[in-house]
Amino acid sequence: MIELRDIVQTYKGSSGPVEALRGVNLEVKQGEVYGIIGRSGAGKSSLVRVINLLNRPTSGQVFVGGRDLTTLDGDALRVARRDIGIVFQHFNLLSSRTVFDNVALPLEIAGLGQSEIQARVEPLLELVGLSALRDRFPAQISGGQKQRVGIARALANRPKVLLSDEATSALDPETTRSILGLLKQINREFGLTIVLITHQMQVIKQVADRVAVIDAGRIVESGPVMEVFTRPQHATTKSLIDEIVPQELPESVLARIRTLMSAGPVGGSQLLRLAFAGAGSDAPLLSDVIRRFGIDLSILHGQIDEIQGQPFGTLAVFARGAREPLQAAVAHLRAAGVAVQEVIQESASAVPAHRELADVR
Numbered sequence: 001m002i003e004l005r006d007i008v009q010t011y012k013g014s015s016g017p018v019e020a021l022r023g024v025n026l027e028v029k030q031g032e033v034y035g036i037i038g039r040s041g042a043g044k045s046s047l048v049r050v051i052n053l054l055n056r057p058t059s060g061q062v063f064v065g066g067r068d069l070t071t072l073d074g075d076a077l078r079v080a081r082r083d084i085g086i087v088f089q090h091f092n093l094l095s096s097r098t099v100f101d102n103v104a105l106p107l108e109i110a111g112l113g114q115s116e117i118q119a120r121v122e123p124l125l126e127l128v129g130l131s132a133l134r135d136r137f138p139a140q141i142s143g144g145q146k147q148r149v150g151i152a153r154a155l156a157n158r159p160k161v162l163l164s165d166e167a168t169s170a171l172d173p174e175t176t177r178s179i180l181g182l183l184k185q186i187n188r189e190f191g192l193t194i195v196l197i198t199h200q201m202q203v204i205k206q207v208a209d210r211v212a213v214i215d216a217g218r219i220v221e222s223g224p225v226m227e228v229f230t231r232p233q234h235a236t237t238k239s240l241i242d243e244i245v246p247q248e249l250p251e252s253v254l255a256r257i258r259t260l261m262s263a264g265p266v267g268g269s270q271l272l273r274l275a276f277a278g279a280g281s282d283a284p285l286l287s288d289v290i291r292r293f294g295i296d297l298s299i300l301h302g303q304i305d306e307i308q309g310q311p312f313g314t315l316a317v318f319a320r321g322a323r324e325p326l327q328a329a330v331a332h333l334r335a336a337g338v339a340v341q342e343v344i345q346e347s348a349s350a351v352p353a354h355r356e357l358a359d360v361r
């Protein structure tokens with residue numbers, strides 16, 4: 001549905017050219033929710049503005065629905081842009097217009113008659129849950145309600161693609177959840193392709209099917225959300241995931257490892273970091289390996305979260321037993337789809353420093 005080919009965006013900065021996008025290639029499929037995440041200054045806004053050609057890229061091509069937008073200008077570009085709705089962080093509502101009239105605005109611009117506008121706007125207000133507030137002005141509604149107006153307005157021209165540029169960044173966590181729930185509902189009900197730009201992994205976690213991580217103007221990692229969350233490769237991805245599933249072991253846990261180690265070696269002992277993903281994490285895997293291989297497992301630390309209804313999480317486990325059954329247990333866990341990282345502990349003094357443990361994946 002969307003394809004970006006070799007997009008370069010260079011701005012004229014006060015102290016020389018600024019390369020905001022350095023050769024971005026991206027493909028968003030019809031009907032998916034595609035998240036683009038990055039830190040401040042990574043190039044997210046530049047990227048989203050390129051998709052609807054609010055910014056013309058310095059070089060590269062932008063295909064939306066099979067058409068290269070960079071070949072269009074004037075009226076042809078304006079008409080093509082109607083296929084691309086956009087929702088902004090600060091809502092961008094007109095304060096002098098009511099909720100109804102804000103949603104109606106793009107339809108007025110497109111030249112629709114009053115009765116047609118009425119017929120389009122009312123179901124949209126119903127969809128976003130604002131029918132009762134149709135005559136209020138932006139100053140008389142909450143931030144979450146303003147964003148609902150923004151979403152209804154973005155859908156008014158029945159776009160094929162919806163871009164969300166940090167749409168929830170100005171909202172509290174609960175309102176964020178409800179707005180993301182609404183976007184997901186729209187995606188499911190209408191099969192609308194959604195591209196979400198965000199700096200929050202929570203947003204990606206809750207609604208995206210696939211994710212691309214942007215860093216210094218380049219896509220450094222991309223893939224299905226579950227895959228990227230469980231096997232992040234790039235340092236930026238790791239640190240962004242760290243915000244929702246902390247990777248560091250607390251000092252109290254490290255102290256417990258030292259105590260366990262000082263009890264003296266019984267065969268082999270290992271600190272394992274297990275990353276679970278998907279339906280398999282419901283299975284009684286740990287009790288199964290304990291029974292099957294006759295080893296001891298102590299859960300030291302863990303966090304199980306959920307990505308789109310699927311369990312996802314990590315456990316730090318201290319494993320003790322004879323060396324061979326331990327290795328067999330690790331192999332068994334891996335065969336069951338658990339990503340296992342091992343840190344072999346020879347003695348208490350070998351307990352790695354805090355940060356090193358955090359990097360174990």
Ligand SMILES: Nc1ncnc2c1ncn2[C@@H]1O[C@H](COP(=O)(O)OP(=O)(O)OP(=O)(O)O)[C@@H](O)[C@H]1O
Pocket residue numbers: 011012013018019020038039040041042043044045046047199
């Ligand atoms: N009009 C401009 N002129 C010059 N430099 C710009 C311009 N717009 C953006 N930049 C620079 O391009 C780089 C990418 O900016 P961009 O706004 O795309 O990043 P971002 O990821 O959206 O950041 P944020 O989350 O802080 O909005 C930054 O270094 C920024 O300073």
